[in-house]
Amino acid sequence: MKLRRFLPVALLVAIDLVILAMAPDTGRTVFRLTGSSLLEMASILPPVFLLLGLLDVWVPRETVIRLLGTASTWRGTLLSLLLGAAAAGPLYAAFPIAAVMSRKGASYRNILVFIGAWSTLKLPLVLFELANLGSAFALTRMAINVPAIVLMATLIDRLVTPAERELPSLEAND
Amino acid sequence: MTTALLYIAALLGLAISWQQDRDKTRAALQRAAKSFGGILPALAIVVLLVGLVLALLSPEFIARLMGAGSGWVGMVLTSLIGAVTLIPGFVAFPLAASLLQRGAGVAQIAVFLSTLMMVGVVTAPMEMKYFGRRATLLRNGLAYLYSFGAAAVVAAVVGAVIR
Numbered sequence A: 001m002k003l004r005r006f007l008p009v010a011l012l013v014a015i016d017l018v019i020l021a022m023a024p025d026t027g028r029t030v031f032r033l034t035g036s037s038l039l040e041m042a043s044i045l046p047p048v049f050l051l052l053g054l055l056d057v058w059v060p061r062e063t064v065i066r067l068l069g070t071a072s073t074w075r076g077t078l079l080s081l082l083l084g085a086a087a088a089g090p091l092y093a094a095f096p097i098a099a100v101m102s103r104k105g106a107s108y109r110n111i112l113v114f115i116g117a118w119s120t121l122k123l124p125l126v127l128f129e130l131a132n133l134g135s136a137f138a139l140t141r142m143a144i145n146v147p148a149i150v151l152m153a154t155l156i157d158r159l160v161t162p163a164e165r166e167l168p169s170l171e172a173n174d
Numbered sequence B: 001m002t003t004a005l006l007y008i009a010a011l012l013g014l015a016i017s018w019q020q021d022r023d024k025t026r027a028a029l030q031r032a033a034k035s036f037g038g039i040l041p042a043l044a045i046v047v048l049l050v051g052l053v054l055a056l057l058s059p060e061f062i063a064r065l066m067g068a069g070s071g072w073v074g075m076v077l078t079s080l081i082g083a084v085t086l087i088p089g090f091v092a093f094p095l096a097a098s099l100l101q102r103g104a105g106v107a108q109i110a111v112f113l114s115t116l117m118m119v120g121v122v123t124a125p126m127e128m129k130y131f132g133r134r135a136t137l138l139r140n141g142l143a144y145l146y147s148f149g150a151a152a153v154v155a156a157v158v159g160a161v162i163r
Helices: A007-022 A024-058 A061-068 A073-085 A091-103 A108-120 A123-133 A135-159 B002-020 B022-056 B059-068 B071-084 B089-101 B106-118 B124-131 B133-162
Strands: none
Touching: A007 A024, A007 B022, A024 A091, A024 B002, A024 B022, A061 A073, A073 A108, A073 A135, A091 A108, A091 B022, A091 B124, A108 A135, A108 B106, A108 B133, A123 A135, A123 B089, A123 B106, A135 B106, A135 B133, B002 B022, B022 B124, B059 B071, B059 B089, B059 B106, B071 B106, B071 B133, B089 B106, B106 B133, B124 B133
């Protein structure tokens, strides 16, 4: 069981080694980039999980249910959009946050809105896009992204089963 | 910058929490360690995939591919690159801007940026751990299809503004 879990990792390392043997230059680049992505994730994720642990202990479930639960109406949707847009960090940091939101009683649809906003409405990113690609490009994208994020979240919410709406907490010792 | 802010926020939160209630803080640290440990196997896969994909699809290579394709073929090509790569925004936007200046189409650039941000093939193993296989495929699939519609609208608006 344990062994099977690490099969993909072993397979990927094997591919890396084959590349290193066949094309040493590309192989070295693969290892350098793997190293730097490991470093990036290893530096970003510890504070994210630390904050999550704190939120988990301190934020009452009733508050989350009231603000982001199934009965939170359009206010909950708006808050999810704002929370996602105010975020910092890559999208993979949002997934563990989503799991805590789920355990605290946020609705599945609002969690998806949060993920959507995080992926493409993050404020620093939008400002950077404005500077680089101009207002017509950036503002048009933003204007259609907002309704699209909500629409896609609603659609996925309707398509999944009740069991899929509960995100697992992923504890280390199971 | 982002990372520094995260550390400041986390340490500040930890200090305040410790001062308020030591037992609760211990519980929080335990939770943090456990959930971090829970995601490590999936994280290892993501890290290895990122290294592999970024080495094979360097920014220079992406630039050449995008210059080569135009029309629908170019859009499909750039959308696939956007979906599988994981380039941070501060690299992707200047790259997109310089490609536009060198004559790449607005629709191609828009579909690239949209898929880059919303679709994550290499991070899917991690997403599946939390959301499950079906919801992950749904979210990424819908975002992928939506990126084409969004690109068409952005291209139309940008075209109208310039004219």
